[in-house]
Each structure stands twice: as structure tokens, then as C-alpha cells.
Amino acid sequence: xxxxxxxxxxxxxxxxxxxxxxxxxxxxxxxxxxxxxxxxxxxxxxxxxxxxxxxxxxxxxxxxxxxxxxxxxxxxxxxxxxxxxxxxxxxxxxxxxxxxxxxxxxxxxxxxxxxxxxxxxxxxxxxxxxxxxxxxxxxxxxxxxxxxxxxxxxxxxxxxxxxxxxxxxxxxxxxxxxxxxxxxxxxxxxxxxxxxxxxxxxxxxxxxxxxxxxxxxxxxxxxxxxxxxxxxxxxxxxxxxxxxxxxxxxxxxxxxxxxxxxxxxxxxxxxxxxxxxxxxxxxxxxxxxxxxxxxxxxxxxxxxxxxxxxxxxxxxxxxxxxxxxxxxxxxxxxxxxxxxxxxxxxxxxxxxxxxxxxxxxxxxxxxxxxxxxxxxxxxxxxxxxxxxxxxxxxxxxxxxxxxxxxxxxxxxxxxxxxxxxxxxxxxxxxxxxxxxxxxxxxxxxxxxxxxxxxxxxxxxxxxxxxxxxxxxxxxxxxxxxxxxxxxxxxxxxxxxxxxxxxxxxxxxxxxxxxxxxxxxxxxxxxxxxxxxxxxxxxxxxxxxxxxxxxxxxxxxxxxxxxxxxxxxxxx
RNA sequence: GGACCUGUGGUGCAGCUCGGAGUGCACGCCGCCCUGUCAAGGCGGAGGUCGCGGGUUCAAAUCCCGUCAGGUCCGCCA
Numbered sequence: 001x002x003x004x005x006x007x008x009x010x011x012x013x014x015x016x017x018x019x020x021x022x023x024x025x026x027x028x029x030x031x032x033x034x035x036x037x038x039x040x041x042x043x044x045x046x047x048x049x050x051x052x053x054x055x056x057x058x059x060x061x062x063x064x065x066x067x068x069x070x071x072x073x074x075x076x077x078x079x080x081x082x083x084x085x086x087x088x089x090x091x092x093x094x095x096x097x098x099x100x101x102x103x104x105x106x107x108x109x110x111x112x113x114x115x116x117x118x119x120x121x122x123x124x125x126x127x128x129x130x131x132x133x134x135x136x137x138x139x140x141x142x143x144x145x146x147x148x149x150x151x152x153x154x155x156x157x158x159x160x161x162x163x164x165x166x167x168x169x170x171x172x173x174x175x176x177x178x179x180x181x182x183x184x185x186x187x188x189x190x191x192x193x194x195x196x197x198x199x200x201x202x203x204x205x206x207x208x209x210x211x212x213x214x215x216x217x218x219x220x221x222x223x224x225x226x227x228x229x230x231x232x233x234x235x236x237x238x239x240x241x242x243x244x245x246x247x248x249x250x251x252x253x254x255x256x257x258x259x260x261x262x263x264x265x266x267x268x269x270x271x272x273x274x275x276x277x278x279x280x281x282x283x284x285x286x287x288x289x290x291x292x293x294x295x296x297x298x299x300x301x302x303x304x305x306x307x308x309x310x311x312x313x314x315x316x317x318x319x320x321x322x323x324x325x326x327x328x329x330x331x332x333x334x335x336x337x338x339x340x341x342x343x344x345x346x347x348x349x350x351x352x353x354x355x356x357x358x359x360x361x362x363x364x365x366x367x368x369x370x371x372x373x374x375x376x377x378x379x380x381x382x383x384x385x386x387x388x389x390x391x392x393x394x395x396x397x398x399x400x401x402x403x404x405x406x407x408x409x410x411x412x413x414x415x416x417x418x419x420x421x422x423x424x425x426x427x428x429x430x431x432x433x434x435x436x437x438x439x440x441x442x443x444x445x446x447x448x449x450x451x452x453x454x455x456x457x458x459x460x461x462x463x464x465x466x467x468x469x470x471x472x473x474x475x476x477x478x479x480x481x482x483x484x485x486x487x488x489x490x491x492x493x494x495x496x497x498x499x500x501x502x503x504x505x506x507x508x509x510x511x512x513x514x515x516x517x518x519x520x521x522x523x524x525x526x527x528x529x530x531x532x533x534x535x536x537x538x539x540x541x542x543x544x545x546x547x548x549x550x551x552x553x554x555x556x557x558x559x560x561x562x563x564x565x566x567x568x569x570x571x
Numbered sequence: 572g573g574a575c576c577u578g579u580g581g582u583g584c585a586g587c588u589c590g591g592a593g594u595g596c597a598c599g600c601c602g603c604c605c606u607g608u609c610a611a612g613g614c615g616g617a618g619g620u621c622g623c624g625g626g627u628u629c630a631a632a633u634c635c636c637g638u639c640a641g642g643u644c645c646g647c648c649a
Contacts, residue, residue, distance in 0.1 A: 104583095542641085
């Protein structure tokens with residue numbers, strides 16, 4: 001139907017007759033005998049010179065046959081890849097007429113996302129969406145190649161799985177053949193892939209769709225895509241190397257530059273220095289611990305187990321209302337307040353300045369090599385809270401836009417095994433209950449469980465958590481000690497994970513794995529703040545698909561088959 | 572479940588504080604003119620439930636209450 005793509009036409013083809021197909025991106029009218037058409041296909045646009053009587057308008061689908069010609073002198077368009085040539089003596093065949101689209105596809109105006117999503121099929125015709133989705137395809141292809149090259153075998157796992165009421169809320173699928181019983185859509189192929197290890201697929205991967213019925217965010221959709229992998233007879237370091245190879249290959253494919261090796265820090269270091277387990281390393285602003293200097297302070301606001309400080313470069317110019325707003329933010333995160341100290345020519349400017357003794361003043365003024373014009377923010381509280389509050393402020397005040405700055409990858413290792421206590425007084429697993437504790441901490445499971453580190457690790461890029469993984473427990477004795485710590489009885493464990501634990505009795509190899517979000521990775525590669533920009537058909541924050549209208553009612557027949565009745569609201 | 576922001580011809584915005592005729596800008600659309608444009612240009616034109624409902628008022632896009640939709644965030648996401 002066509003010979004080549006619009007943007008592939010160049011000077012070397014001058015004189016030849018070619019046929020292209022595409023959409024009319026723009027028509028420029030010059031009277032009865034001359035009009036210019038920009039014809040667009042997936043490659044770009046080429047200009048066709050046609051008679052003014054040719055009746056095609058924006059977004060008509062056309063097939064144009066014309067002679068490749070150099071443009072007359074002085075009419076070359078340097079801003080266009082094909083700006084030196086045009087198609088002349090054109091025959092225009094209208095393959096499909098088109099109504100004017102509900103919004104312009106030329107990026108001249110911003111478009112409300114509501115409108116874009118309602119007409120997503122038009123939105124993805126736009127150059128930016130074409131670029132983003134093709135970037136995503138290139139990343140997928142690279143990831144597959146990298147995993148294949150490392151000896152991994154792609155295995156598909158079921159979308160219809162058994163309910164495992166643990167972790168994220170699952171999407172439920174009613175069974176027609178077994179009315180009253182349900183499948184769930186997997187929040188991840190976690191158990192399936194561990195069973196693959198028992199099954200002897202010692203290097204598994206999959207580009208897997210995962211589904212979680214939790215509230216949506218800029219970086220979270222109901223359904224998202226992960227590069228999921230698992231391997232047997234490997235250490236944590238092996239897994240990190242497999243993943244790094246795939247991610248760095250993808251980065252190279254996406255950006256043209258292969259990043260250096262991925263550094264790492266422990267979870268405890270990340271919390272201490274950055275106040276978060278997903279630090280954005282594109283900028284410095286490291287938290288400082290002033291607890292020692294304020295151990296015996298007279299300043300009431302600072303009489304707390306921990307005093308943490310954050311220097312904000314240039315922050316001395318913050319207005320009082322800006323500081324009030326930061327204080328409110330700190331309070332909403334659980335802090336009792338936020339102390340601030342402007343570093344000025346004349347010393348420290350702060351409501352608290354007159355309460356500080358000489359040594360304390362000196363310490364404040366030296367935080368993170370503070371300079372005149374900076375501001376130092378302090379939170380005094382329990383250690384973890386102080387870190388997290390300042391970590392959040394650090395991100396809010398320091399993080400550049402997604403599209404800016406280098407790509408700074410970092411491994412976060414040695415996550416705690418347990419975090420907090422649930423309503424029933426049981427410890428909660430920080431990762432999941434099959435995570436192997438750190439070998440040095442096995443003795444602490446029963447004595448000091450909150451100190452137990454795990455062999456769980458995250459990959460973080462520019463403040464985004466890309467993914468996480470762990471070495472799994474393959475020994476029944478350790479598993480039962482973890483279940484015990486979590487308050488999961490033998491019966492309960494059997495009920496929830498019986499088929500996994502049962503399978504492990506038949507020879508479970510030591511294994512470990514990882515999964516990372518491709519949506520997030522591609523969004524960062526594309527410089528997008530929102531993963532919807534790299535997903536063809538995303539849902540809104542309230543879980544609606546504005547194009548299809550989903551979710552929707554089903555027919556009475558469908559309900560009858562499934563024996564489903566909708567209860568009245570509030571019942 | 573909660574907080575905040577947004578909603579005005581097809582699209583993007585201004586108008587809203589301080590109520591006074593649907594007023595304006597850019598793009599698009601339709602018609603006419605135009606033989607070298609490429610953000611083409613010129614002339615003319617059509618196009619509105621100011622998200623929806625209620626209230627205050629002589630009078631509401633504008634003030635108040637409620638509600639819906641979209642967004643950002645908190646909770647949630649083992």
C-alpha cells in the first residue's frame with residue numbers, strides 16, 4: 001500500500017516516485033492552485049504539494065503518490081527532518097475522511113487530561129505519546145534480551161489465582177462454574193515464581209502484569225507491569241548483578257548512555273542521611289544528627305531523644321508564610337514542630353536563637369557546611385520520626401523535576417525484617433513473610449525482633465522506588481520461627497500458604513528474586529512525572545477508564561450466571 | 572475515609588478578591604481571498620446550561636452550602 005515512511009524520505013531519493021500513507025497533520029492553503037499538506041505517520045511528517053482543489057482536511061487518512069523533489073531555494077525548513085524535500089505532482093487518495101478532532105494534536109495548546117483520556121485513541125496519535133510508548137517498547141525488548149542473555153527463561157503465570165489475604169487488596173473475579181467462589185488477580189506472581197524454583201526453572205523472568213486494588217497515585221495504577229525474576233542457587237549479590245545488567249541495558253537503550261555501576265547503602269544509612277528508604281541522590285542536602293550537642297540543652301523544644309537538622313541552601317529567603325507552611329507540613333507528618341535558623345551575616349536569625357548557648361549556636365551554624373543565605377531546619381523527636389519528617393521536607397524542597405538531572409540509581413539493602421506491631425500485637429513483615437533474615441541476626445528473631453535485618457533490597461532511582469526483592473526462606477525451621485514471630489499459627493500458615501510450604505517439602509533450592517516497575521522506569525526515562533504518560537490506556541485516580549466507561553454494570557444474565565446480587569448501598 | 576487545587580464556546584486561558592447585559596485573548600472550525608507556506612497570511616462568520624443542584628441578592632461565572640468530575644497528596648500500597 002505504501003513504499004516507505006514519511007520521515008524516511010531524503011534528498012537521495014530526488015526524482016523517484018513514492019507512495020506514503022498517513023494522516024493529514026496540517027493543511028496550508030495558498031489559493032486555487034496551491035496547498036501544502038503535512039502528512040504524518042509514525043515516523044514523522046513530510047510535505048506534499050497539491051492543487052488547491054484537493055479536498056482533504058486535518059486528520060483525513062490519505063495515500064499520496066508523488067515525486068520526491070528538492071524544495072525551491074529559500075523554502076527549506078531546517079526545523080523539519082524532511083525539510084529539504086517535498087512530494088510534488090501528487091495523487092491524493094482519501095482512505096478515510098475525518099471529523100475535526102475534539103482537540104488539536106499538534107501540542108500547540110495543553111489539553112485537559114480528562115479530554116485526553118476520553119479520546120485516548122487520538123491522544124496516542126500525538127508525537128509525545130508515540131515517543132513514550134515506543135520508548136517503553138524499546139525498554140521491554142532490551143529487558144527481555146538482557147534476561148535471555150543471562151540465561152533466564154520466560155515463563156507465564158496465571159492471572160486467575162487463589163486468594164491470599166495478605167498484603168495489598170486483591171481484585172476479585174467471581175467463578176461461573178463455582179458460584180460463590182472466587183479467583184483473584186495476582187498482586188504479583190510471588191508465589192508462582194517461588195514454585196518455579198521448586199520446579200527446577202532456576203532462572204525465571206517475566207514481564208508481568210500485577211494488579212492491586214489500592215488507591216491510585218501519580219506513580220500507581222491498579223494494574224502495572226514489572227520485570228519479575230527469580231533465581232536458584234544464588235546470593236543476594238548475584239540478584240543485584242542480574243537486575244543491574246538489565247536495568248543498565250535498558251537505560252542505555254533509552255538514553256544512549258550507560259550509567260556506571262549502581263552504588264548501594266543500607267536501609268539504616270538511607271534513613272539516617274536522607275530520612276527515607278528511597279533517597280533522591282541527585283542533590284546533596286544530607287541530614288545531620290545534632291543529638292549529642294543538644295543532649296543537655298536548656299531549649300525545651302529540643303529536649304528529645306534525637307535532634308536532626310537539614311540545611312536548605314538559599315533558604316534564608318523563605319518568607320514567614322513559607323516557613324509556617326513547612327511547619328504545618330512537619331506537624332502533619334507527626335512532628336511536634338519545626339525549628340528554623342536563618343544563617344545571616346549577623347549570625348543566626350530565629351525565634352529560638354536567644355535560647356541557644358554558645359556551643360549550640362556554633363553547631364547550628366555549621367550544619368552541613370551552612371553558608372550565609374541558607375536556612376537550617378531542625379526536628380527534635382524520636383529518631384525515626386525526626387529522620388522521616390526532615391526526609392520529606394528534603395524531598396519537597398530539593399527534588400528537581402523528573403525530567404532534570406542525572407539518573408542516580410542506588411541499592412538500599414538490609415531492610416528491617418519487621419516493622420511495627422499490628423492491632424493484635426503481632427509483628428508485621430516489612431517485606432513479606434518468606435524473606436530470609438540476615439544470617440548475623442537469626443538469634444534476634446525471638447529476643448529482639450525489631451533489630452533483625454532481612455536480606456531484602458530495593459532499587460531506587462531519583463527518589464522513586466523502582467522495585468524490591470529478597471532472598472527467600474527455603475528452610476522450614478527458619479520459616480516456622482518467622483511465622484511464629486508474626487503470630488501466624490501452623491494452621492493459619494497451612495491455610496494461607498499450604499501449597500507453597502507443602503511444595504518446599506519436596507526439595508526447595510535456596511532462591512532469591514526481584515521485581516521492578518517498568519512503568520516507573522520508563523516514566524523517568526521519558527522525563528514524565530506521571531506513569532499515565534507511559535501507559536496506553538490508564539485509569540483516572542478514581543479508577544475510571546474515561547474511554548470505555550469502565551467500571552460498568554453487567555447484564556442480568558451475567559449476574560445470574562455468577563449468582564451475584566448487588567446489596568443496597570450502606571447495607 | 573481525609574486535605575488541597577481545578578471546572579468559562581471544540582481546545583487552552585483571562586474574567587471571580589471588590590456581584591451589575593456571556594465580556595476578552597490565543598488556537599481550532601466554517602466561508603471567501605491568496606502560487607512557496609511550514610505557529611502561513613488577510614477578510615468575514617458560526618459556536619456558551621460559566622460542571623450540576625440549592626441558597627443569599629433587585630441582580631450571581633463571581634458570594635455561601637451541597638454535589639459530580641479531573642488532578643496532587645495523606646491514609647492505603649505484605
